Amino acid sequence: MKEFTFLQKELDTMREQGTFQELPKIESYQGPIVRMKGRDIIQLSSNNYLGLTSHPRLKKAAVDAAEQFGAGTGSVRTIAGTFTMHDELEKKLAAFKKTEAALVFQSGFTANQGILSSILTKDDIVISDELNHASIIDGIRLTKAGRKVYEHANMEDLEKILKKSMSYRNRLIVTDGVFSMDGDIAPLPDIVRLAEQYDAFVMVDDAHASGVLGENGRGTVHHFGLDGKVHIQVGTLSKAIGVLGGYAAGSKVLIDYLKHKGRPFLFSTSHPPAVTAACIEAVNVLLEEPALIKRLWDNTAYFKKGLENIGLPLIQSETPITPILIGDEAETCRFSATLFELGVFAQAIVFPTVPKGKACIRTIMTAEHTKQDLDKALDIIETGARKSGLL
Structure with missing residues (x-):
């Protein structure tokens, strides 16, 4: 039978460049803290803005x-x-x-x-x-x-x-x-x-x-x-x-x-x-329950200010979507992996989702995050950035 060698070649190139990513697997409900690989991780990549997936x-x-x-x-x-x-x-x-x-x-x-x-x-x-x-x-x-x-x-x-x-x-x-x-x-x-x-x-x-x-x-x-x-x-x-x-x-x-x-x-x-x-x-x-939307925006303002204080380059955003701009795709994937090791799930976004040279860590706040969740996530992001040479 004919093999998909041309596809395998592209996949091998992605692995060499450090941009091949396995699908992340969540072992719990989609909340502000999720279970992944047997650990509790702060979730910063979900579109579950108001926490309605588990309401x-x-x-x-x-x-x-x-x-x-x-x-x-x-x-x-x-x-x-x-x-x-x-x-x-x-x-x-x-x-x-x-x-x-x-x-x-x-x-x-x-x-x-x-x-x-x-x-x-x-x-x-x-x-x-x-x-x-x-x-x-x-x-x-x-x-x-x-x-x-x-x-x-x-x-x-x-x-x-x-x-x-x-x-x-x-x-x-x-x-x-x-x-x-x-x-x-x-x-x-x-x-x-x-x-x-x-x-x-x-x-x-x-x-x-x-x-x-x-x-x-x-x-x-x-x-x-x-x-x-x-x-x-x-x-x-x-x-x-x-x-x-x-x-x-x-x-x-x-x-x-x-x-x-x-x-x-x-x-x-x-x-x-x-x-x-x-x-x-x-x-x-x-x-x-309009209080959910208010809580979302309160958390958004709090987290954005925290990221600005860390000093990482941010793509200017007016919404809970707050991308940290890294640029290099492999470096972005490595930073995402470092954050995961430290306890934050913040997925790397690379080409073709974004243009080449615009790779980022896209963070999203939700109404379900507590201030304690956000403070811990900010500490991990700063630690991870220093460990990765980004600060």
Whole structure:
């Protein structure tokens, strides 16, 4: 049988360069302290912003739904896989995001793929921020539309592209709300202003803003007071929401169209009852327990100040995502390994997740961390940095 020698060669090169990483394995629930390799480790790499993965209300909702409705649904949504609870979740998400309708996908990744691949034709153009998430990039690759990339958050460059794109039937500007690696927030008011000026649509991926920004965690659109002015909002149910999935929120026309043309929605089995019920309860928690978001931001401010006092180079971030910039990929992986030995799990982020030369340790705070957790993590990071020659 033919062997994958060409793939083995690439893997061997990664090992030689010190960038090959085994998948880290967690032996406990996803909390501020996790069990890994038989040890308790401070977790600084999870997207579990509000600690909802283990919230008692979500766990109970999941267990009750599994007991009543079973482990799975047995069908795609368009045949026999839509339960009343799926409809309830989508109505709740639409109300939460202040839109006419919403549609749940299997993940945030497939939501972006399904939207972009279905609504654009060769007569349209999609205009994308250069630091947009991989799911947006891959979604764009699935279209026959024209495509342009503007310099990150550069509104002059965006306007130049808009001016040159007026011959297309439609122009769609797509941006992350919060950029997942650097933690900065898109200049959404300026993007919306340009879109209105040049008659363009706007699509925002709020994966890292849902549950984090805006009243009750409604996202960047609400954070900037732009409800009703952004055509497509994408969110995840697997980060601050704490469960699994993604969704699109927008007009009823958009959602009805995606139900008929969005290929990941059409050809994937629907969310299991436990997942769906837990997502419904997560939205209820966001509305009823706002103290979680306040605690998240208090911890974020505290930890950022601590990192600044240590003196390591930081990528300037406006959100709980706080990257420590190292640059060299192998050195970043070694630093991550050193931190793990000392008691902190902070994963190295290297190419192709970030550009070459921009390797970093991306830390994320959660509402569940105590000040004692954060102080201990800061001490370990300083010790590890000195041990690694970074200070």
